[in-house]
Amino acid sequence: MRRALPDLLWTLLLAVVVALAPGALKGLFHQASVSYLSLASNAMSLAVLALSWDLLARTGQLSLAHAAFYGAGGYAAAVLAKLSGVPLFLALPLGGAVAALLALGLGSVTLRLRGIYFAIATLAFAEVLKALVQELPTGIAGGAAGLNVPPLFRPHFVPGAMQRWEIAYLRNADYFYVYGGLLLLAILVSVVVQRTRLRAAFTAVRTNEAVAAVMGVRPARAKLLAFVLSSALVGMLGALEAERLGSVIPDGTFAISTTVFALVTPIFGGLYTTLGPILGAGVLSAIEETLKRTFAEGYLIGYGLVLVASVLFMPRGLVGLANRLRRRRGPPPAGGAGTEAGLAGDGEGR
Amino acid sequence: MDLTLLAQGLVSGVLAAGLYALVSVGLALAIGVIGVINFAHGEFFMVGAFLAYQLYVSLGFDPLLSLLFVAPALFVIGALIYLSSIRYVLRAPELNQMLLTFGLSIVLQNLALLIWGGDPRSISGVPYRSVGYQVAGISIGLVPLGSFVISLVLVLALYALLARSKLGRAMRAVAQNRIGASLVGLEVDRIYLVAFALSALLAGIGGVMIAVIQSPTPTVGFAFTLKAFAIVVLAGLGNIRGILWASLAVAVSESLVATLVPNGDALRNAVFFAIIFIVLIARARRTA
Numbered sequence: 001m002r003r004a005l006p007d008l009l010w011t012l013l014l015a016v017v018v019a020l021a022p023g024a025l026k027g028l029f030h031q032a033s034v035s036y037l038s039l040a041s042n043a044m045s046l047a048v049l050a051l052s053w054d055l056l057a058r059t060g061q062l063s064l065a066h067a068a069f070y071g072a073g074g075y076a077a078a079v080l081a082k083l084s085g086v087p088l089f090l091a092l093p094l095g096g097a098v099a100a101l102l103a104l105g106l107g108s109v110t111l112r113l114r115g116i117y118f119a120i121a122t123l124a125f126a127e128v129l130k131a132l133v134q135e136l137p138t139g140i141a142g143g144a145a146g147l148n149v150p151p152l153f154r155p156h157f158v159p160g161a162m163q164r165w166e167i168a169y170l171r172n173a174d175y176f177y178v179y180g181g182l183l184l185l186a187i188l189v190s191v192v193v194q195r196t197r198l199r200a201a202f203t204a205v206r207t208n209e210a211v212a213a214v215m216g217v218r219p220a221r222a223k224l225l226a227f228v229l230s231s232a233l234v235g236m237l238g239a240l241e242a243e244r245l246g247s248v249i250p251d252g253t254f255a256i257s258t259t260v261f262a263l264v265t266p267i268f269g270g271l272y273t274t275l276g277p278i279l280g281a282g283v284l285s286a287i288e289e290t291l292k293r294t295f296a297e298g299y300l301i302g303y304g305l306v307l308v309a310s311v312l313f314m315p316r317g318l319v320g321l322a323n324r325l326r327r328r329r330g331p332p333p334a335g336g337a338g339t340e341a342g343l344a345g346d347g348e349g350r
Numbered sequence: 351m352d353l354t355l356l357a358q359g360l361v362s363g364v365l366a367a368g369l370y371a372l373v374s375v376g377l378a379l380a381i382g383v384i385g386v387i388n389f390a391h392g393e394f395f396m397v398g399a400f401l402a403y404q405l406y407v408s409l410g411f412d413p414l415l416s417l418l419f420v421a422p423a424l425f426v427i428g429a430l431i432y433l434s435s436i437r438y439v440l441r442a443p444e445l446n447q448m449l450l451t452f453g454l455s456i457v458l459q460n461l462a463l464l465i466w467g468g469d470p471r472s473i474s475g476v477p478y479r480s481v482g483y484q485v486a487g488i489s490i491g492l493v494p495l496g497s498f499v500i501s502l503v504l505v506l507a508l509y510a511l512l513a514r515s516k517l518g519r520a521m522r523a524v525a526q527n528r529i530g531a532s533l534v535g536l537e538v539d540r541i542y543l544v545a546f547a548l549s550a551l552l553a554g555i556g557g558v559m560i561a562v563i564q565s566p567t568p569t570v571g572f573a574f575t576l577k578a579f580a581i582v583v584l585a586g587l588g589n590i591r592g593i594l595w596a597s598l599a600v601a602v603s604e605s606l607v608a609t610l611v612p613n614g615d616a617l618r619n620a621v622f623f624a625i626i627f628i629v630l631i632a633r634a635r636r637t638a
Contacts, residue, residue, distance in 0.1 A: 300460040
């Protein structure tokens with residue numbers, strides 16, 4: 001675990017930034033900070049999604065079921081809020097637990113599937129789950145119309161002491177903290193995986209399962225562990241997003257676009273790393289927002305072109321590009337960037 | 351159980367299988383021969399549909415006539431996309447191929463949204479759209495029947511091409527061993543180009559038919575990408591012949607549930623994907 005120290009220090013730094021950001025943004029931008037906070041929460045949400053997908057991909061499982069776990073978390077939150085008056089915060093662990101249980105079930109039957117077969121099986125699972133939720137009696141899950149979810153935060157307006165927009169600020173700042181907390185949790189999980197023997201186990205399973213088994217790794221266990229960790233994070237995210245958006249609906253909460261973003265972002269940022277998915281989420285969110293403001297209509301065309309260009313010009317993502325640039329400047333520090341790049345790339349060549 | 355209803359479900363399913371097979375066989379060509387995981391395949395289908403729609407609206411072309419223009423257009427579009435991007439990721443990991451083709455899919459879909467907007471469009475004015483026949487209490491629409499026949503002919507033509515022609519033999523050789531194929535003098539890159547363009551062409555023709563059968567929006571493509579992938583995987587990667595049977599199996603089950611189960615139409619997708627899921631899991635267990 002001593003190797004994890006630099007990572008943990010970075011994480012601590014990020015925690016400090018998250019803690020100070022809302023206040024700093026308010027001081028600097030006043031009313032505009034409301035939307036900045038919301039944008040930052042979106043980016044952190046994407047980062048959690050991407051990091052959790054990457055966690056699973058480290059064992060070679062290319063999942064197309066992230067929308068299912070995200071949706072399961074969201075619906076768990078909605079049903080919990082409907083049935084009982086427990087504090088809404090409990091929806092997060094509940095969403096995570098429901099998603100993790102589903103993942104345990106799905107993961108144990110898909111253990112033997114590989115590559116595109118695994119991908120299509122998980123996709124099929126997600127589509128069936130979406131249809132099932134939609135077909136459940138309306139009294140339980142609301143059918144095609146979905147359910148309302150009460151918000152996690154309801155700041156009170158104090159006349160005289162604050163301005164109107166400050167309510168929105170308070171609400172967004174509160175959500176920002178929770179998203180930040182979830183992101184930090186995801187980073188911690190990822191760092192633990194990367195800096196313990198789990199990393200070797202995951203990499204071995206991804207590169208060659210048979211050899212991994214001979215070397216004493218239990219592939220089934222490693223794969224299931226990755227599946228459960230990954231889905232628990234996504235389930236919590238789904239629950240949180242449901243509370244922020246205020247409703248769940250089969251077509252939206254189980255939308256395949258969640259799955260697409262979950263896999264596009266880490267590939268863009270750099271696979272099998274902690275930094276890559278986070279970097280990818282930040283950069284892609286910024287690109288999307290800039291494009292949206294520049295070209296109101298059809299801005300997604302530009303977004304698609306960025307993805308195409310990224311594959312052609314930086315096949316190992318942002319992290320791979322950074323490593324390449326660093327190596328070109330001079331010899332890598334011994335054991336540092338060099339091994340990192342080597343491991344980031346292994347197993348990619350099928 | 352009502353036998354007529356059962357027969358109706360069977361017939362509708364068989365007719366729908368043609369279009370599934372046509373779109374999937376193109377994707378199987380891309381995956382099997384070139385080895386590229388193409389998540390933009392359904393967008394060729396969508397582009398075909400909207401080109402036919404535009405030809406109908408601006409020039410009054412009958413969809414059958416538009417086929418003569420849409421098919422070559424899609425061949426060229428496919429070739430251009432291959433030359434500009436796909437050929438650079440042939441040996442890249444499949445995740446990179448997925449990201450690239452997702453990007454292409456987003457570009458094509460949003461271009462179409464920009465041009466045609468998000469409303470459903472359909473070629474509704476053709477005289478034969480409402481023509482149908484009654485055979486022993488089963489109704490058969492002329493358009494589904496026609497699309498089935500065209501699809502079947504094209505799929506069988508592709509089979510014949512792969513089995514008999516020099517190009518087809520070259521494609522199979524490249525699919526089996528690209529290095530070996532290039533050693534015996536085959537121009538691998540050009541064969542890939544033709545295979546990819548052909549795959550786009552087949553999807554485009556399917557699109558023309560969907561513009562007459564349904565009222566597609568520019569987002570129709572991705573749903574078909576997913577379904578085509580599922581069918582290709584069900585048939586087994588590289589097994590182009592199995593596509594016909596796989597399409598038949600899923601289309602008939604889908605249709606039977608839609609006709610026989612009350613409120614079954616909403617369950618179409620669930621049935622489709624449930625079959626794929628069960629078959630994949632069962633097959634993995636058997637081979638293990």
